Amino acid sequence: MLGAVAGLVVLVEHVGALPVGVGAGVMAAGLVSMRVWRPVWFRRLVGGPVSAVWRSGWVYRRRWSTALETAGLTVASASSTVGTSSQVRYVPPLLRVRSTGFVDRVRVRMLPGQTVDDYAEQADRLAQTFGAQACRVRSVARRVHEVELWLLTRDPLTRVVDPFASTVADLAVGPRVALGEDGLPWRLRLIGSHLLVVGATGSGKGSVLWSLLLGLQPAIEARLVSVWAIDPKGGMELAFGAPLFDRFCHGDSSTGQGYESGFADLLEDAVEVMRSRQDRLRGITRLHQPSPEGPLVVVLVDELAALTGWVLDRTAKKRIETALGLLLSQGRAVGVVVVGAVQDPRKDVLPLRDLFPTRIALRLSEAEQVHLVLGPGARDRGAEADKIPDTLPGVGYVTVDGIAEPVRVRFSHVTDDLIADRLAPAPSEGPRLELLRSVEDAA
Numbered sequence: 420m421l422g423a424v425a426g427l428v429v430l431v432e433h434v435g436a437l438p439v440g441v442g443a444g445v446m447a448a449g450l451v452s453m454r455v456w457r458p459v460w461f462r463r464l465v466g467g468p469v470s471a472v473w474r475s476g477w478v479y480r481r482r483w484s485t486a487l488e489t490a491g492l493t494v495a496s497a498s499s500t501v502g503t504s505s506q507v508r509y510v511p512p513l514l515r516v517r518s519t520g521f522v523d524r525v526r527v528r529m530l531p532g533q534t535v536d537d538y539a540e541q542a543d544r545l546a547q548t549f550g551a552q553a554c555r556v557r558s559v560a561r562r563v564h565e566v567e568l569w570l571l572t573r574d575p576l577t578r579v580v581d582p583f584a585s586t587v588a589d590l591a592v593g594p595r596v597a598l599g600e601d602g603l604p605w606r607l608r609l610i611g612s613h614l615l616v617v618g619a620t621g622s623g624k625g626s627v628l629w630s631l632l633l634g635l636q637p638a639i640e641a642r643l644v645s646v647w648a649i650d651p652k653g654g655m656e657l658a659f660g661a662p663l664f665d666r667f668c669h670g671d672s673s674t675g676q677g678y679e680s681g682f683a684d685l686l687e688d689a690v691e692v693m694r695s696r697q698d699r700l701r702g703i704t705r706l707h708q709p710s711p712e713g714p715l716v717v718v719l720v721d722e723l724a725a726l727t728g729w730v731l732d733r734t735a736k737k738r739i740e741t742a743l744g745l746l747l748s749q750g751r752a753v754g755v756v757v758v759g760a761v762q763d764p765r766k767d768v769l770p771l772r773d774l775f776p777t778r779i780a781l782r783l784s785e786a787e788q789v790h791l792v793l794g795p796g797a798r799d800r801g802a803e804a805d806k807i808p809d810t811l812p813g814v815g816y817v818t819v820d821g822i823a824e825p826v827r828v829r830f831s832h833v834t835d836d837l838i839a840d841r842l843a844p845a846p847s848e849g850p851r852l853e854l855l856r857s858v859e860d861a862a
C-alpha cells in the first residue's frame with residue numbers, strides 16, 4: 420500500500436498531476452464499466468485477484484499455524500542436541516490462495532505421511548476456523564504432495580441459474596449446463612460417457628435433462644447428435660422437446676402389443692446402431708467422433724425405473740434389460756450413450772447403476788442413497804445430497820469416473836416458455852431417423 424502511494428507521488432512529480440488524474444479517472448471508469456457490463460470478467464480479472472491477496476494475508480496466513488494445529492494437521496517431532504531435548508512442530512506450508520469471489524482455493528503442501536483424507540476429515544473444523552460456509556478438500560492433478568482446500572465464502576447457488584448459450588463447438592468439451600459453487604459455469608461432457616441423474620420428486624431432474632438438451636441443441640441441428648427419447652410417463656416431461664428428437668417413445672397402450680414393447684424396440688434399434696458401428700470402427704479408433712454421417716446417439720430416458728423395475732410385461736422386461744445392459748457396457752466407445760433419470764437408486768430398481776460413469780445426485784431422501792449414487796466415500800468428501808433443502812431444486816453433486824471429489828452445481832432453470840421459444844418454429848424437415856438409418860447403412 421505504502422509502495423503504491425510512493426509510486427503515485429513519484430509519477431505526479433515526473434508527469435504532473437493533471438495527466439495522472441486523467442489516467443486514474445479513465446482507469447476507474449473502465450473498471451466501473453467492466454463491473455456493470457462484464458461482471459464475470461471483473462470478478463476474474465480484478466475482484467478475484469484483489470480479494471485473494473487480501474484474504475491470503477488477513478484470513479489465512481495470520482492464523483495458519485494455529486488453525487492447522489487445532490485441526491490436528493501439524494506434526495510434532497522431538498529433536499535433541501547434546502544435553503538438551505526439545506520439540507519441533509512442523510506446519511504444512513500454505514502455497515497460495517486464489518479467489519473466485521465465491522470460493523477461496525487454498526493450496527497446501529502436505530507433510531510427509533499425510534493424505535487428502537486426513538484433510539477431508541477436518542473439513543468442518545477448517546471451515547469454522549476460517550469463517551467459511553463449507554470446506555471442500557480436493558486433490559491436485561499430477562501433484563501428489565499437494566491438496567487444495569475450497570473454502571466457500573458465498574454461495575452462488577442460492578439464486579436461480581439462467582440457461583447458457585451454446586454452440587456446435589461445445590459438443591467436444593461439453594455444453595455449459597450448470598453453475599459450480601465456485602461461481603463459474605460447469606460443463607457436462609457426454610462423448611464417451613453415460614449419465615445417471617438421481618433425485619427425489621421435485622428435486623429438479625427435469626432441469627438437468629432440459630439444460631442438457633438446450634446445450635446440445637446446436638449440435639442436434641448440425642446433425643452431430645441424434646436424440647432418441649423415452650418418456651414412460653406418457654410423454655408428460657419430454658413431449659415439448661419432440662422437435663429435437665429423432666425418435667420419441669412415450670408408451671402406447673392402444674397397439675395391443677403392451678405398453679412397454681415400444682421402449683424395447685427403441686433400445687434394440689440403438690443396439691443395432693452400436694453393433695454396426697463396432698463392425699465399422701474395429702481396429703480404426705477406440706473412441707467414435709460424432710459427424711453428420713455418424714452422430715452421437717443419445718438415448719434419453721426420463722424415468723429409468725419404469726424400464727427396469729416396474730415393467731408388467733415379462734417379455735418386454737427381459738428385452739429391455741438385455742438391450743440396456745448391452746448399451747451401457749459397450750455403447751459409449753462407439754458413440755451410443757444413455758442418459759437416464761430416476762428417483763430411487765436401489766439395486767432392485769436400477770440394477771445397472773454402476774455402469775454409468777457420470778452420476779448426478781440431486782436432493783435425496785436418505786444419506787445411504789448418496790453412497791448408492793455417487794459411490795462409497797463421496798458423502799465423507801462433502802457430497803451431502805441428503806441435506807440439500809427442497810427450496811433449492813436443480814442443486815446437486817456430480818461425480819465423474821476418475822475424479823475423486825464430487826462437485827456441487829446448480830443446473831439452469833428451463834421454463835416451458837423458454838423451451839417453446841427455443842424450439843419454435845418446429846423444423847419442417849421430415850423424420851430424421853430415416854436419414855440416420857440410411858446414412859449408417861450406406862457407410
Ligand SMILES: Nc1ncnc2c1ncn2[C@@H]1O[C@H](COP(=O)(O)OP(=O)(O)OP(=O)(O)O)[C@@H](O)[C@H]1O
Binds near residue numbers: 622624625814833
Ligand atoms: N434448476 C432449477 N432452478 C430453479 N427451479 C427449478 C429448477 N429445476 C426445477 N425447478 C423447479 O422445481 C420444481 C420441480 O422440478 P422438476 O419437475 O424438474 O423435478 P423432478 O425431479 O423432475 O420431479 P418429478 O420426479 O416429480 O418429475 C418445478 O416447480 C421447477 O420449476
